[in-house]
Every structure is written in structure tokens, then in C-alpha cells.
Amino acid sequence: MSRPIGSRALSRRRMLTGAGAAATAVAFPTILTPRKAGAVTKLTVRDPGGPYVKAYAAAYYEPFNKKFAGKIEVTGVIGKHEPTSQIKAMVDTGTYTWDVALLSEAAHNLLRDADYLETLANRDHPDVQEIPDEFKTEYLQGVDVYGTVLAYRNDVYPSKARAPDQGWKDLWDVEGIPGIRALRKHPFDTIEQALIADGVEAGMEYDWVRENGYDRAFSSLDNIKPHIDIWWTGGAQTSQLLSTGEVDICPTWNGRAQAAIDGGAPVTISWNEGIFNFEGWCILKGTPNLEAAQEFVTFCANARTQALQAPHISYGPVNPNAYDHIDAERAKVLSTNPEFLPLMHKADNVFWGKEKDKATELFNAWLVG
Amino acid sequence: MNSTPKASSRAGSGARGRVDWRSLGPLAPVVVFLGILFVFPVAQLLWLSLFNDQGAFTSVHYERLFDSAVYVKVLGITFRIAAWTTLLCVVAGYPVAYLLATARVHTRNMLILWVLMPFWTSFLVRTFAWMVLLGRRGAINEWLQALGITDAPVKLIYNFAGVMIGMVHALMPLAIVTMLAVMRNIDQNLSLAASSLGARGGQSFWRVYFPLSLPGVASSALLVFIVAIGFFITPALLGSGREIMIAQVIIEQMEELLNWSFSGAVAVLLLGTTLVVFFVYDRLFGLSTMSATGGIVDEAERRPGLISRFGAYVGGRLITLMGWICDRFSDAVEMLRAPRPERPRATLSRKVLWATGMLVLAYLVAPSFFVIPMSFSEAAFIKWPPEGFTLQNYEMFLGDPIYVGAMIRSFVVALTSAGLAMLLGVPAAFVMARRPMRGKGVVFACILAPVIIPHIIIAVALFYAFAQVGLVGTTIGLVLGHTVISVPFVVVTIMAVLKNYDTRLDQAAWSLGASKLRTLRHVTFPLILPGLIAAFLFAFVISLDELTIALFVSGGQTPTLPKQMWVDAIFKLNPMVTAVSTVVLVFVTSLILVAEFARRRSEKVMG
Numbered sequence: 018m019s020r021p022i023g024s025r026a027l028s029r030r031r032m033l034t035g036a037g038a039a040a041t042a043v044a045f046p047t048i049l050t051p052r053k054a055g056a057v058t059k060l061t062v063r064d065p066g067g068p069y070v071k072a073y074a075a076a077y078y079e080p081f082n083k084k085f086a087g088k089i090e091v092t093g094v095i096g097k098h099e100p101t102s103q104i105k106a107m108v109d110t111g112t113y114t115w116d117v118a119l120l121s122e123a124a125h126n127l128l129r130d131a132d133y134l135e136t137l138a139n140r141d142h143p144d145v146q147e148i149p150d151e152f153k154t155e156y157l158q159g160v161d162v163y164g165t166v167l168a169y170r171n172d173v174y175p176s177k178a179r180a181p182d183q184g185w186k187d188l189w190d191v192e193g194i195p196g197i198r199a200l201r202k203h204p205f206d207t208i209e210q211a212l213i214a215d216g217v218e219a220g221m222e223y224d225w226v227r228e229n230g231y232d233r234a235f236s237s238l239d240n241i242k243p244h245i246d247i248w249w250t251g252g253a254q255t256s257q258l259l260s261t262g263e264v265d266i267c268p269t270w271n272g273r274a275q276a277a278i279d280g281g282a283p284v285t286i287s288w289n290e291g292i293f294n295f296e297g298w299c300i301l302k303g304t305p306n307l308e309a310a311q312e313f314v315t316f317c318a319n320a321r322t323q324a325l326q327a328p329h330i331s332y333g334p335v336n337p338n339a340y341d342h343i344d345a346e347r348a349k350v351l352s353t354n355p356e357f358l359p360l361m362h363k364a365d366n367v368f369w370g371k372e373k374d375k376a377t378e379l380f381n382a383w384l385v386g
Numbered sequence: 387m388n389s390t391p392k393a394s395s396r397a398g399s400g401a402r403g404r405v406d407w408r409s410l411g412p413l414a415p416v417v418v419f420l421g422i423l424f425v426f427p428v429a430q431l432l433w434l435s436l437f438n439d440q441g442a443f444t445s446v447h448y449e450r451l452f453d454s455a456v457y458v459k460v461l462g463i464t465f466r467i468a469a470w471t472t473l474l475c476v477v478a479g480y481p482v483a484y485l486l487a488t489a490r491v492h493t494r495n496m497l498i499l500w501v502l503m504p505f506w507t508s509f510l511v512r513t514f515a516w517m518v519l520l521g522r523r524g525a526i527n528e529w530l531q532a533l534g535i536t537d538a539p540v541k542l543i544y545n546f547a548g549v550m551i552g553m554v555h556a557l558m559p560l561a562i563v564t565m566l567a568v569m570r571n572i573d574q575n576l577s578l579a580a581s582s583l584g585a586r587g588g589q590s591f592w593r594v595y596f597p598l599s600l601p602g603v604a605s606s607a608l609l610v611f612i613v614a615i616g617f618f619i620t621p622a623l624l625g626s627g628r629e630i631m632i633a634q635v636i637i638e639q640m641e642e643l644l645n646w647s648f649s650g651a652v653a654v655l656l657l658g659t660t661l662v663v664f665f666v667y668d669r670l671f672g673l674s675t676m677s678a679t680g681g682i683v684d685e686a687e688r689r690p691g692l693i694s695r696f697g698a699y700v701g702g703r704l705i706t707l708m709g710w711i712c713d714r715f716s717d718a719v720e721m722l723r724a725p726r727p728e729r730p731r732a733t734l735s736r737k738v739l740w741a742t743g744m745l746v747l748a749y750l751v752a753p754s755f756f757v758i759p760m761s762f763s764e765a766a767f768i769k770w771p772p773e774g775f776t777l778q779n780y781e782m783f784l785g786d787p788i789y790v791g792a793m794i795r796s797f798v799v800a801l802t803s804a805g806l807a808m809l810l811g812v813p814a815a816f817v818m819a820r821r822p823m824r825g826k827g828v829v830f831a832c833i834l835a836p837v838i839i840p841h842i843i844i845a846v847a848l849f850y851a852f853a854q855v856g857l858v859g860t861t862i863g864l865v866l867g868h869t870v871i872s873v874p875f876v877v878v879t880i881m882a883v884l885k886n887y888d889t890r891l892d893q894a895a896w897s898l899g900a901s902k903l904r905t906l907r908h909v910t911f912p913l914i915l916p917g918l919i920a921a922f923l924f925a926f927v928i929s930l931d932e933l934t935i936a937l938f939v940s941g942g943q944t945p946t947l948p949k950q951m952w953v954d955a956i957f958k959l960n961p962m963v964t965a966v967s968t969v970v971l972v973f974v975t976s977l978i979l980v981a982e983f984a985r986r987r988s989e990k991v992m993g
Contacts, residue, residue: 256958261521377642
């Protein structure tokens with residue numbers, strides 16, 4: 018029985034025995050050029066592209082290349098959102114299009130459990146120690162924090178009703194706070210919001226499901242289902258909807274709402290009962306550039322370095338000391354601002370790692386049911 | 387139902403069981419190509435669905451498909467959406483195709499530019515254009531209220547209608563062009579002959595023209611249906627939330643849960659069900675028996691299956707009925723209007739046809755034309771109405787070497803892969819359409835499969851295949867990947883055109899001493915040129931707008947245009963993409979216009 022796809026051990030063996038394939042490989046241009054001793058190590062980092070390009074170039078790539086000139090050269094390349102399949106395929110086949118990748122904690126959990134990541138081995142570094150434990154693991158070092166917040170049109174509220182700034186209850190309060198609503202078409206965030214709106218204490222919703230199951234969440238969702246005009250899925254949808262006034266109130270990530278605000282739309286963010294996640298650097302298992310990759314990740318932990326991304330993206334830096342170097346005005350929109358962060362609680366990605374499959378199935382069944 | 391006379395005795399006499407293998411030779415390249423780059427790698431990936439994490443055989447993933455009702459339900463929703471899309475595309479597209487086929491050459495070539503417009507606007511931009519056009523505060527609602535037709539905004543999208551508007555718009559050009567390619571080969575003298583024998587307009591159309599155009603209808607319906615099955619972004623963005631597509635479930639399992647076994651099982655369910663639908667359809671419309679002169683038709687004639695007999699019976703009755711209805715309808719209109727003998731009766735139906743055609747065309751071009759004023763707007767978001775006037779979107783686009791490079795790369799990749807798809811697909815279509823052969827249905831199903839299987843699965847499978855030969859991150863790899871998904875379009879389109887092709891023309895050329903190659907060049911290809919152009923266009927567009935395979939297979943340092951636009955839309959859709967779309971639209975349209983101009987010049991010169 019041969020299972021080359023999806024099974025690392027077998028595919029590696031196949032690669033070794035695949036002399037024919039190796040011979041063919043010589044005939045084709047390959048991206049894996051063997052490095053000569055003393056040559057510059059080329060390090061490739063996956064980032065989400067778009068607005069991140071400027072932020073990471075300014076904060077990480079350019080300063081790093083300056084410091085390690087002649088030794089390591091890092092390049093950022095665009096990758097798919099949450100590229101877990103792609104990383105699995107790269108590690109399985111030993112084809113490292115990237116050495117380092119920006120991943121969310123949830124994606125990192127998936128890949129770590131399947132043994133597709135390298136340890137960062139930099140815990141003792143003073144810069145890394147400045148990062149709170151909730152923003153790093155042995156395999157993932159945070160870069161930024163994104164908060165799921167309630168965004169609303171401030172030209173509708175408070176003129177139409179009081180501003181919905183008291184948390185998820187307000188999103189569910191269709192009589193007290195009338196308006197066009199959108200909700201995320203995904204169990205992540207939505208299950209949490211449904212439970213909190215129904216009276217579960219913010220932060221305790223995961224324990225509630227662990228002990229009592231999903232019934233309460235779905236009966237709470239039943240209450241709001243007829244009042245949801247748009248189910249959003251991602252992309253640039255929510256910023257577009259908020260900017261054009263297509264919706265009045267909807268949960269979204271703070272960066273998306275900020276994009277609407279920066280574009281001149283009358284939108285306000287309510288951080289109350291927000292749910293935050295972090296994303297950061299992971300190293301692909303078996304990369305030939307492991308040392309350079311670890312060097313790069315450690316470099317990114319520095320407070321001053323982290324501060325340099327702040328002007329470009331509103332997902333706040335994970336190193337709290339970065340705020341010493343960030344303009345006070347800009348700090349007002351960043352998710353890790355010590356004023357907002359305590360209003361929110363962290364998504365339990367261990368819970369989601371176990372429950373996501375089941376929750377997605379239940380959620381889809383509920384939507385189409 | 388097919389009234390093309392049985393012409394070729396060559397293929398007809400090819401008795402079953404005595405297959406001339408050499409005549410199947412032209413099929414070999416596409417079989418080898420898809421075998422290596424599609425069937426083998428994808429089968430390996432889907433094979434995983436039979437094993438658990440420990441590598442032991444299990445049926446648990448398949449059992450799960452039926453443990454929760456949701457998967458079958460989502461499959462049902464997917465098929466329902468695809469079926470409605472197909473119906474609307476074909477029913478609304480047919481009059482346009484007919485109009486184009488029967489219009490004068492110059493008019494046709496101008497109108498076809500409008501039909502193709504949706505192709506040149508990226509699907510991301512198109513979908514956002516619909517959101518802004520049809521939204522609560524969108525242009526249409528604003529006009530409706532300004533004209534006093536409605537008091538409050540009408541909900542035009544974020545429901546099933548929204549899904550249809552988006553999907554039909556995306557797929558109707560495919561339907562129209564496929565039908566047109568077949569209609570252009572219908573001899574208009576046949577309708578005249580019917581009239582001279584006393585058939586009224588309705589009967590002459592429904593009993594002569596319509597049956598002859600059926601191969602085009604059948605193939606365009608097939609193409610639209612299988613492409614629609616794979617849609618998920620448009621239903622997600624324009625739907626109500628209930629419109630969950632099966633491709634979305636497969637992607638979630640692949641990417642968010644890294645559960646390739648279960649996603650494989652869902653994909654097998656999708657593929658299996660689609661192929662069942664395809665085989666029933668095939669029995670009804672005889673798609674794999676594309677040529678009326680092919681061997682399988684003989685087989686079907688000898689032992690007509692229950693389904694095909696039933697289909698033929700119902701079809702025949704329906705056609706007679708339609709002809710009757712149309713003639714009675716025109717009688718009624720004639721009675722209402724004072725008879726004016728000086729004006730021929732044909733003008734009325736022609737007027738109705740033009741009106742319908744223009745309405746459909748207006749719908750097709752609306753988002754593209756909507757995007758053009760947007761591209762000069764100063765607003766930070768795509769919104770209605772445009773604000774001010776600025777060239778900054780164009781300056782940003784043309785001043786960004788990454789974007790310009792991505793656009794050039796996308797065009798090069800699309801041209802190359804369309805060329806390759808033609809080289810592989812055209813000979814294969816000739817064999818499929820003309821040669822008797824066993825297992826033709828299976829070969830046809832394999833050729834169609836790349837359209838049915840979600841791109842994410844093809845992308846992952848290709849990554850493993852390419853990794854072994856160092857093709858990951860190369861342009862060659864990207865071209866090959868795009869060819870896999872565009873070859874089916876070439877084969878189906880050419881097969882549809884060949885179904886109406888009168889092989890006696892080839893025979894006449896041979897009998898006059900022309901070699902096979904000369905006959906192909908000077909007789910066959912010129913006659914099927916509309917089909918060849920349509921096939922090339924499809925292949926080109928498929929590659930131009932493809933995202934998933936590009937993300938996996940190309941390294942990242944060399945993005946394609948869809949990839950660049952997609953990542954630029956993380957936080958918000960950059961209004962610059964409207965400028966990108968406008969430039970692509972203007973560029974492609976002028977290319978076509980120049981080609982058309984050159985053609986007319988050369989026609990004039992040649993006399």
C-alpha cells in the first residue's frame with residue numbers, strides 16, 4: 018500500500034527511491050538551488066500580502082537585511098490565507114517555497130499537532146521574554162493581535178437608538194437597537210457571541226459548551242437568525258458593507274473596521290466583550306534554512322522593531338514595550354492598546370482545535386436547516 | 387431528433403469490437419496529459435478518504451457523509467443552484483445566440499464584444515460591482531426610489547435571487563458562445579426550405595432550426611452546470627447564508643481542518659453524483675455520441691435505452707407543442723393588429739428577438755460599465771455614486787511594477803495555456819466526435835472531471851506531482867495546471883461544433899484529391915472557426931481569472947493578476963482594482979476590434 022500524498026514518511030521514502038523523478042528534476046529549473054558555503058542564505062517568508070507588505074518591509078524585512086547583510090537575505094512572498102494545506106504539501110515533499118510563515122494560532126495548532134513545525138528555540142532571548150505567554154508558544158511567536166469587535170455606523174447610532182457599545186447583547190437586541198445586521202457565517206466568534214449575548218459571562222463560553230454542549234448557543238442564534246440581513250464570509254466584505262452603509266451594525270475584525278474608518282466612513286468600534294486572537298511566525302519543519310529562520314523570528318520580537326509595523330496595520334503588536342515607541346494618537350486604534358485589551362478576552366484555540374469540525378458541521382446544518 | 391443526414395459510411399460501418407486503434411491516436415496526448423497531471427495525482431489524494439490517521443483501511447469518512455444530514459443537504463443545494471443557473475443561462479442565452487447567429491456578420495461581430503464583456507472583468511470586481519449596484523444603498527435602489535417606483539429599498543441581493551444574478555451573469559457568456567458556435571454551422575436555407583414547404587414561422591423554427599441547434603444547447607447546459615457546481619464565492623457574497631455550496635465544505639475540510647481524508651470523501655460524493663447526473667443527461671441528449679455519424683448513435687438506434695426513448699418521445703411532443711403555441715400566438719397578435727400586408731410577418735418576431743437580446747446584453751455589460759466610472763472616483767471604497775474625478779487609481783496601478791508585471795504574466799500564462807489546451811483538446815474532440823469507440827463515456831467523464839473537482843484538490847494534487855520534478859514555483863507548472871482545467875472546455879466546445887458538421891464536405895475535398903491535412907486546413911478548420919475561437923477564448927479566460935492553482939503552484943514572488951488583486955483585498959477592496967479591470971477590458975476589447983478590422987481589410991483585399 019502506498020500513500021504518497023498526505024503521509025510524510027512514505028512520501029519521503031518515495032522521494033529517495035524515486036531516482037527517475039530525481040533525474041527528471043535535473044532537467045527542469047528548480048527553485049531549490051543548493052547553497053555554497055559562505056554564500057548568502059536566502060530566506061523566504063510567507064505573509065498575507067496587501068497592506069502587510071509595507072508594514073513588514075518597514076518593520077522586519079528591511080531592518081533584518083540591513084543587520085544581516087552578506088549573510089542572510091529575507092524576502093516576503095504572498096501566500097494564501099491560512100495556508101495549512103500548502104505547508105503540509107511543502108513539508109511532505111521537501112519543497113520549501115517558504116521557510117517561515119505567518120499563521121494564526123488556530124492554524125498553528127493544526128500544523129503543530131501534525132508535526133509540521135519546527136520549534137523556535139528562542140524562549141530565553143530577552144526580547145522574546147518581553148512577549149506575554151498568551152502571545153507565544155514553542156512553535157509560534159506572535160506578531161500581532163486581531164480583535165473581533167462590534168463595529169457600527171455612528172451616523173445611525175446614536176441618532177436612531179443608543180450606541181451599541183455594551184457588548185454582544187446589543188447585537189442581539191433587535192428592538193432596542195434596530196438596524197441592518199450582518200453576522201459571520203462561521204462558528205468561530207459567532208458561537209461565542211451567541212452565548213455571551215444569551216447571558217454566559219464573557220470568557221466562560223468555552224467552558225459552557227464543554228459542559229453543556231451547543232444547544233444554548235444555537236437557541237440563542239435562532240433568536241437572531243430572522244434579523245440577520247447578510248451573512249459575511251471574509252475577504253473585504255465587512256469593510257465594504259460598513260463603508261457603503263449597506264449594514265448598520267456587524268461584528269468584524271478591528272483591522273477591517275479600521276479600514277472603513279480610514280476610508281472616511283462614519284464607523285465606530287466597540288471593544289467591549291471583544292474576542293482576540295494572535296498571529297505570528299512559524300518555521301516549516303525540515304527547512305534547510307532553519308538557523309536563519311530562527312534568527313529572523315527572534316529578530317521580530319524586539320519592541321522597537323514591533324513598533325514599526327504599527328503605522329501600517331491596526332492589529333496591535335504583541336510586545337507591550339512596543340507602545341513606548343508608538344505615537345500616542347496611533348495607539349488609540351491598536352488592538353493591544355492596554356485600554357482595550359482588558360475589555361476583550363482571548364479565543365480558546367485549544368477548544369476550537371478539538372471542536373471546530375463538529376461545530377462547523379452543526380453550524381452549517383443549522384444554517385441550511 | 388437529429389435530422390442531419392447520415393452521411394459517413396466510414397464511421398458507421400466501423401463494426402463494434404473492431405476498433406481501429408490508429409484512428410484513436412489523436413486522443414492519446416490528452417489522455418496522457420490528464421492521466422499524469424490530473425487522474426493519477428487526484429486519485430492519490432482522493433484515495434486518502436479510505437484510510438484513517440493510522441493508515442488503516444476505513445469507511446468511516448464515507449459513513450460520516452450520511453451521519454449528518456448536512457452534507458447531502460448541501461449537495462442538494464449545490465445542485466439546485468447549479469440547475470437554476472443552467473436553466474436561466476440557456477433560456478436567456480438562446481435568443482441572444484440565435485440573434486447573433488442570424489444577424490449580419492458585422493452586427494454579430496460587434497454584438498459579440500458585449501457578450502464577452504463579463505469575461506474581462508475579474509470575478510472579484512464583478513461580484514463587488516453587483517454588491518454596490520444592487521445593494522440597499524446601491525444605484526438600482528436609488529433610481530427606483532428617485533423614480534417613485536418604490537418607497538423603501540428593495541432587497542435585490544443577499545437572497546437566492548442575488549445568487550442567480552451573480553452566477554448567471556458569470557456563466558451566460560459561456561452558454562451563448564457555445565450555442566452560437568453550433569448555430570453558425572446551421573444552414574439557414576433549411577429554414578427557408580421548411581417555409582417553402584408550408585411551415586409557418588413557429589413550426590419552421592421549432593421543428594427545423596431548434597433541433598439542429600440542440601447540440602449547442604446540450605453542451606452549453608453541461609458546461610454551465612458543471613462549472614456552476616464549483617462556484618462558492620459568488621453564492622457566499624451575494625446569497626442569504628443558506629446557499630452553502632459543496633465546494634465550500636471541501637475547502638473548509640482541506641484548509642481549516644487539514645482533514646484531507648474527509649474532504650476527499652466529500653469530493654468523491656460530489657464527483658460521483660455529478661457523473662450520475664451526467665450519464666443520465668448523456669442518455670437523454672447523446673453528448674458523448676456527439677456526431678450523428680458516430681458509431682454509438684448506431685448502437686443507440688439499435689437498442690434505444692428506456693431513458694433515451696422516453697427523452698426522444700417527450701422532446702418530440704414538446705417541440706411540436708412549442709411550434710403550435712408560437713404560431714397561435716402570432717395569429718393572436720395578427721388578429722389584434724390590423725393586418726398590413728405590405729409588411730412581412732417576420733418583422734414582429736424579429737423585433738421581439740432584438741428586444742430580448744438587448745435586455746440580456748444590458749444585463750451582461752452592466753457591471754463592466756459600472757466599474758468604468760468607479761475607476762475615476764476619488765472615494766476610498768467602491769461605492770455609488772462616484773465621487774469627484776481622479777486618475778489616481780490608474781497612476782497607482784500603472785506605477786506599480788508588481789501589478790503591471792502580474793498583468794503581463796497573467797496574459798502570457800493564459801495565452802500559453804490556452805494554446806496548449808487547443809493542441810491537446812482539438813484532436814481529442816475530433817476523435818471523440820467521429821470515431822466509434824468503447825468506453826467513450828468514461829473517457830468523456832475523465833475529460834470533464836477537472837471542471838467538477840474543486841480547484842483546491844487539483845492544486846494540492848498538482849503540488850505533490852510537481853514537487854517531484856521541480857516544477858513548483860515555475861511558470862511552466864502554472865501553465866500546465868491551468869491547461870488541466872481548461873482542456874475540458876476546448877473538448878466540449880469543439881465536439882458540439884462537430885456534431886453538426888457535414889462530413890460530406892471533407893469527403894468531397896478528398897475525392898477531389900486533397901490530402902487529409904489540406905482538407906483540414908482549407909475545409910474543416912475554416913468551417914469550424916467560430917468553434918475554435920470560442921474554445922480558445924474559454925481556455926484563455928479560465929486561466930486569466932484562476933486563483934487557487936496560481937496560489938499553490940506558483941511560488942509567490944511572481945504573482946498573477948487575480949492573486950495580486952485578491953491579496954490586496956484583505957482589509958478592504960482597493961478601488962485600484964476598478965482601474966485594473968478597466969485597463970484589461972479596454973485592452974482585450976481593442977485587441978478584438980483590431981483583429982476584426984484586419985479581417986475585414988483582408989476580406990476586402992481578397993475580394
